[in-house]
Amino acid sequence: MVPVLHAAKAGEIEEGKEGSVPVKGQTASGPLLAVRQLTKLFGSFAACNAIDLQIEPGEIHALLGENGAGKSTLVKMLFGVLAPTSGEIRWRGRNVRITSPSDARCLGIGMVFQHFSLFEALTVAENIALSMNGSVSLARVAEEAARLSQIYGLPLDPKAHVADLSVGERQRIEIVRALLQNPQLIILDEPTSVLTPQEADRLFETLLKLRSEGRSVLYISHRLEEVQRICDRATVLRHGKVTGACDPRAETPASLARMMVGSDVTVVTPEGTSTRGDVQLEARHLSVAARTPFAVSLKDICLRVRAGEVLAIAGVAGNGQSELFDALSGEYPVADDDAVQIRQRPVGTRNINARRLMGAGFVPEERHGHAAISGLSLSDNLVLARSQSDRQAFLGGGALKIIRHGAVKAATRRISEAMDVRKSGDDPPAGSLSGGNLQKFIVGRELDRQPAVLVVNQPTWGVDAGAASRIRQALVDLAKAGSAVLVISQDLDEIFEVATEIAVINEGRLSDPYPARELSREKIGLLMGGMSGKTESAGAAHAH
Amino acid sequence: MGIVEAILFSVITAATPLVLAALGELVAERSGVLNLGVEGMMIMGAVCAFAATQLIGSPYAGILAGIAAGAVFSLLFGFLTLTLVANQVATGLALTLLGLGVSGMLGESFLGMQGIKLQPIAIPLLSKIPVVGPLLFRQDAIFYASVAILVGVHLFLFKSRAGLKLRAVGDSHSSAHALGVNVIRTRYLAVLFGGACAGLAGAQLSLVYTPQWVENMSAGRGWIALALVVFASWRPWRVVAGGYLFGAVSISQLHAQAFGIGIPSQFLTALPYIATIVVLILISHNRRMTLINTPASLGKPFVPDR
Numbered sequence: 001m002v003p004v005l006h007a008a009k010a011g012e013i014e015e016g017k018e019g020s021v022p023v024k025g026q027t028a029s030g031p032l033l034a035v036r037q038l039t040k041l042f043g044s045f046a047a048c049n050a051i052d053l054q055i056e057p058g059e060i061h062a063l064l065g066e067n068g069a070g071k072s073t074l075v076k077m078l079f080g081v082l083a084p085t086s087g088e089i090r091w092r093g094r095n096v097r098i099t100s101p102s103d104a105r106c107l108g109i110g111m112v113f114q115h116f117s118l119f120e121a122l123t124v125a126e127n128i129a130l131s132m133n134g135s136v137s138l139a140r141v142a143e144e145a146a147r148l149s150q151i152y153g154l155p156l157d158p159k160a161h162v163a164d165l166s167v168g169e170r171q172r173i174e175i176v177r178a179l180l181q182n183p184q185l186i187i188l189d190e191p192t193s194v195l196t197p198q199e200a201d202r203l204f205e206t207l208l209k210l211r212s213e214g215r216s217v218l219y220i221s222h223r224l225e226e227v228q229r230i231c232d233r234a235t236v237l238r239h240g241k242v243t244g245a246c247d248p249r250a251e252t253p254a255s256l257a258r259m260m261v262g263s264d265v266t267v268v269t270p271e272g273t274s275t276r277g278d279v280q281l282e283a284r285h286l287s288v289a290a291r292t293p294f295a296v297s298l299k300d301i302c303l304r305v306r307a308g309e310v311l312a313i314a315g316v317a318g319n320g321q322s323e324l325f326d327a328l329s330g331e332y333p334v335a336d337d338d339a340v341q342i343r344q345r346p347v348g349t350r351n352i353n354a355r356r357l358m359g360a361g362f363v364p365e366e367r368h369g370h371a372a373i374s375g376l377s378l379s380d381n382l383v384l385a386r387s388q389s390d391r392q393a394f395l396g397g398g399a400l401k402i403i404r405h406g407a408v409k410a411a412t413r414r415i416s417e418a419m420d421v422r423k424s425g426d427d428p429p430a431g432s433l434s435g436g437n438l439q440k441f442i443v444g445r446e447l448d449r450q451p452a453v454l455v456v457n458q459p460t461w462g463v464d465a466g467a468a469s470r471i472r473q474a475l476v477d478l479a480k481a482g483s484a485v486l487v488i489s490q491d492l493d494e495i496f497e498v499a500t501e502i503a504v505i506n507e508g509r510l511s512d513p514y515p516a517r518e519l520s521r522e523k524i525g526l527l528m529g530g531m532s533g534k535t536e537s538a539g540a541a542h543a544h
Numbered sequence: 545m546g547i548v549e550a551i552l553f554s555v556i557t558a559a560t561p562l563v564l565a566a567l568g569e570l571v572a573e574r575s576g577v578l579n580l581g582v583e584g585m586m587i588m589g590a591v592c593a594f595a596a597t598q599l600i601g602s603p604y605a606g607i608l609a610g611i612a613a614g615a616v617f618s619l620l621f622g623f624l625t626l627t628l629v630a631n632q633v634a635t636g637l638a639l640t641l642l643g644l645g646v647s648g649m650l651g652e653s654f655l656g657m658q659g660i661k662l663q664p665i666a667i668p669l670l671s672k673i674p675v676v677g678p679l680l681f682r683q684d685a686i687f688y689a690s691v692a693i694l695v696g697v698h699l700f701l702f703k704s705r706a707g708l709k710l711r712a713v714g715d716s717h718s719s720a721h722a723l724g725v726n727v728i729r730t731r732y733l734a735v736l737f738g739g740a741c742a743g744l745a746g747a748q749l750s751l752v753y754t755p756q757w758v759e760n761m762s763a764g765r766g767w768i769a770l771a772l773v774v775f776a777s778w779r780p781w782r783v784v785a786g787g788y789l790f791g792a793v794s795i796s797q798l799h800a801q802a803f804g805i806g807i808p809s810q811f812l813t814a815l816p817y818i819a820t821i822v823v824l825i826l827i828s829h830n831r832r833m834t835l836i837n838t839p840a841s842l843g844k845p846f847v848p849d850r
Contacts, residue, residue, distance in 0.1 A: 102724075117716075117719040117722055117723075118719070119711075119712050119715040119716055119719060119720075120715060120716075120836075120840065121711065121714075121715040121835075121836050121837070121838070121839070121840060122708070122711060122712060122715060126708055126711075126712075129705070129708060130708060130709065130712050130720075130723055130725075131723055138703075138705075138708075161836050163832075163835060163836055164832070
């Protein structure tokens, strides 16, 4: 019965007391939520370091930051998914411990996750009913959901199956599900990352309506334009620390970007080679439609990498990086043969092995399961990746193609020595290596071929500092030796360390490239937040 | 009873074990568990039902024994696949082989014995209706149970909250777990229900269909039940329709063979299988409905994070 009771209260607010905060427990004039010195340690790594955050009743509060800034860790602690290491959370002035999502819901905190947890085979009403305790009848749930969705402008058909719905509609289910609990604070994690602009506009109307009822919204985003448009205040995180608390409307996009990206780190540029050769890797108006509802479509991407250059592609995760890697590497060939060129030959429709044979090397993002099979030994993983490109060296026996274990083992040893891979035994399973050492091996596996073109996605994601610097050095050395290197990375420090040119990807569009030494972090932040003129130029490119 | 009524009556008798076993398996599969051991659970139900009837003297004791045998066998399957996370396909196949073997051993001393047939129960008034009365309302207890199970399964799956949770577990066990549904417990109960139904189906074989014990008397009906569930897109009413269609065609072809129609008997014997599969494929041509009704996590083991 409880949830319906709450829903009925939500109805009351709607009917008359606009602007007043419905009272739960006690009246409070102070902040709705105050977080003091909240810290979360994973081992010795501080994902959140002494965070202060204050949310007033009836405000839309933005939480800004890059990937890995600690935004998700912070909201997980607020929603009871993670336990803080230290610090306190005060709810309406009272010190509270939130140990589970249901604790959070009881207090009046609702959350809409970035990736939904919906049952595709069930109807909208059934999905909503499942998240409610007690034994409210399905018909009653459907009725309540329909009423709420009408009030908040979230049109939903309770009888529709989730499998048939768009991503935007699925998000509405999550929002209605949260609203049924009558929350005072609603946390939305990157809600517009999966929405069309029209759907996003509708969402903003809903958020403004919630605010007008005195509810608060914690809005997590990296999109500066949205934050300036709808948020009353903003807290900016960088590397687990608060770097600013401000009124976003009083700031310029540039100042917000500076808080988000940071300007405290000195800009390091590699001593770029003076000799730039021919274009070795090129994308010509590369457009790829999204393969799944959560994928990003690539829109008219143009890029060129010359021999001796390192082009780094910056951007917040989920803006088309993996789709770009798939198209460039041939994991998913594209329809237009001319759209991708390796060493000035069209390869768009060729698969990854054909592209390797033309002198390219590719290192994908995930170490386990994608770049390496954990259960197989390093030498087996080497053969799997290079059986085509090194057929003569590794395979013998004519048509039988028997693996030459001696040659493979020797190559494995050579790679391990070149990249300083620390491992137990001569040829252990890939899964037994630490993340950094395995990453060194899979990068080294490609470098060992001295590829003329190397495309690498997130080369040092989640590896220790020593391994990261070894890998970055190897990438710079490869370019110096005359190869064209393309690095896709979310780590701006890394990008400034290795890149000679930098471009930014945002929502599947790539900005113009900028020479690394001319580009400020502020400008990158703006481009990552989608504030640039590239949209017009892309439109112009479409026009002709 | 005229000849047509007699034929219809035997169709019902032939279809009931298929309907029972398929409804039980449907519930198990809706929760995401693929139990290929239906044949094994059925034959265990048949031998235990026959043995208990002989030893105790009442076919009702036999029915209970059959249900219990199927349930115990399904618990073995549940323990292996849900608790020990063994492969469901391999375990199910092993269960069928085990059931066929064990039943042959248990039933050896009962071979050739005269069975005790479960007597029909006439429902007052309703059984007096012409044609329909003797067919539907002068039936044995297992037939009445099959009707109750059909209605019950439908109401449970699509009208009750527990059924909703069961379908949620079958659709995405990790999301259901995150919402606080006990995935393993739900699946155990679903598997247990499937086993009890298969055991009851077996009891029908040795107490009603042919009241005696013959080795391998389930004769592949467990496999037919499994196929019915899939081709009926996991929907109870279609399972029942498929079961009766199969029963109807297999009885008709027997009569056709008796009349000596000039069609090869091998083809006639294959006809029930062909007809049932073709009809069920034709009615399940709606891909969208099939997708929505297919339990997405069918056969996938669930290991909760800790």
